Amino acid sequence: MAMKKNNKYIYLATALLIAVFVYGSLGTKKSDNVDIGVISILSGQFASIGENYVKGVRLAEEVYESNHLGTIVNLHVEDDGFDPKKGISAFKKLTTLNNIDGLVNISSPTIDSVNKDINSLEIPTTQFGIQSDGVADDYIFQISPDPKVPITRFGKYLLENTSFKKVAVVYENGQPFDQFYKAMKESYGTGNTVPMLIQNKSDIQTYATKIALQDFDAVIILAMPESGALLVKKVSELTKNEITYAIDAQFQTGHEIYKQILGNFGVLEGSYSLWLASDDKVNFKERYFEKYKEQPGSFADSGYDAFMVLMNAYNKDKKVWQKNIALTKVSGASGNISFDAKGIRNQDFEVKKIINGEVQVIDHIKMTE
Numbered sequence: 001m002a003m004k005k006n007n008k009y010i011y012l013a014t015a016l017l018i019a020v021f022v023y024g025s026l027g028t029k030k031s032d033n034v035d036i037g038v039i040s041i042l043s044g045q046f047a048s049i050g051e052n053y054v055k056g057v058r059l060a061e062e063v064y065e066s067n068h069l070g071t072i073v074n075l076h077v078e079d080d081g082f083d084p085k086k087g088i089s090a091f092k093k094l095t096t097l098n099n100i101d102g103l104v105n106i107s108s109p110t111i112d113s114v115n116k117d118i119n120s121l122e123i124p125t126t127q128f129g130i131q132s133d134g135v136a137d138d139y140i141f142q143i144s145p146d147p148k149v150p151i152t153r154f155g156k157y158l159l160e161n162t163s164f165k166k167v168a169v170v171y172e173n174g175q176p177f178d179q180f181y182k183a184m185k186e187s188y189g190t191g192n193t194v195p196m197l198i199q200n201k202s203d204i205q206t207y208a209t210k211i212a213l214q215d216f217d218a219v220i221i222l223a224m225p226e227s228g229a230l231l232v233k234k235v236s237e238l239t240k241n242e243i244t245y246a247i248d249a250q251f252q253t254g255h256e257i258y259k260q261i262l263g264n265f266g267v268l269e270g271s272y273s274l275w276l277a278s279d280d281k282v283n284f285k286e287r288y289f290e291k292y293k294e295q296p297g298s299f300a301d302s303g304y305d306a307f308m309v310l311m312n313a314y315n316k317d318k319k320v321w322q323k324n325i326a327l328t329k330v331s332g333a334s335g336n337i338s339f340d341a342k343g344i345r346n347q348d349f350e351v352k353k354i355i356n357g358e359v360q361v362i363d364h365i366k367m368t369e
Contacts, residue, residue, distance in 0.1 A: 032071045034314065037094035037103045039087060039110055042079035045226065049253055049299055053106050053128065056303025056333070059291055064311050073311065076100060084109040095121060104306045108132065108176070115140055122318045124325060126306040128299065132175040141325050141343040143306050144276065147176050148183040150249055150349050151222070153365045154274045155187030157351055158246055164218035168211050170196045170231060171222035180222040180248060198227055208234035211243070221247045225254020229261035236267040245271035252276060253298055255359065268354045277335050277348040277364065284333030301333035309337060
């Protein structure tokens with residue numbers, strides 16, 4: 001009897017162990033850890049934009065993990081200061097010490113410096129800034145449009161909707177501004193334009209004087225926000241003539257810099273600017289305010305979308321991951337997102353005008369037009 005009783009206990013204990021093993025395994029899924037690097041501009045002139053971008057990324061991480069309970073994302077954030085040398089160092093740290101699986105980047109200097117390494121290491125990457133070197137069907141996906149496309153459409157819009165008599169086209173030296181100028185030249189034409197290339201800061205004063213004294217009625221600005229704002233300020237100090245400005249998409253990223261340098265948008269009254277169209281269909285603004293107790297700043301929505309596009313396509317197989325990103329067709333915080341054959345975003349644009357000191361949408365430019 002004692003032997004049979006002991007056997008019952010042995011069988012019962014064995015059954016319990018099996019049950020714990022089986023049901024425990026079914027009820028607890030092994031977590032999938034994914035290491036994602038983030039290189040943003042967290043110091044220097046554009047630090048506020050880079051900080052907004054990272055805030056968008058961090059919000060996206062929370063939303064993603066809440067919808068993918070079996071996945072743990074480890075974010076590794078580095079600063080490039082809009083400097084290619086810092087960008088290269090940040091990338092080396094992320095790939096050697098953190099062993100990242102994917103990358104979210106913001107600046108053009110960094111992507112132009114590390115794009116070959118990204119592809120040799122097969123690191124799926126979402127990138128906001130314009131890639132001017134090595135654009136191809138590869139592991140890099142630009143969540144902003146081809147720079148030539150919006151400038152071409154903007155030039156066409158200005159040609160058809162304005163009647164300027166004498167136009168200064170002020171643009172900065174080097175990539176991507178020479179591309180911007182060529183696109184504007186092709187779409188707006190050269191019949192009534194005078195090109196003015198900024199090669200150093202002293203050129204801004206020279207061109208401001210020329211614009212003020214030679215009866216220009218319009219100025220097209222294809223330049224970094226600080227350069228553009230300084231030009232407008234100096235012109236306004238030299239003449240009271242009414243001059244209309246048409247500013248490229250740099251105004252979207254840097255309108256606060258314009259306001260800081262100019263004090264307000266008074267001297268820009270009636271001026272035009274080009275913006276990437278944004279259409280929040282994922283309750284981004286509401287979620288952002290809930291997390292940060294503030295409204296999202298410029299390009300926080302792009303940071304959110306960069307992370308979501310990257311991670312919603314995630315697969316352990318890097319080649320499959322890449323293909324999944326290429327096939328993306330979603331509504332994001334910054335509007336509809338899809339990519340062309342070279343991984344550049346297809347995106348609509350908006351033309352905005354400063355009316356009574358406020359930036360207001362006056363027209364939409366469709367990619368299909």
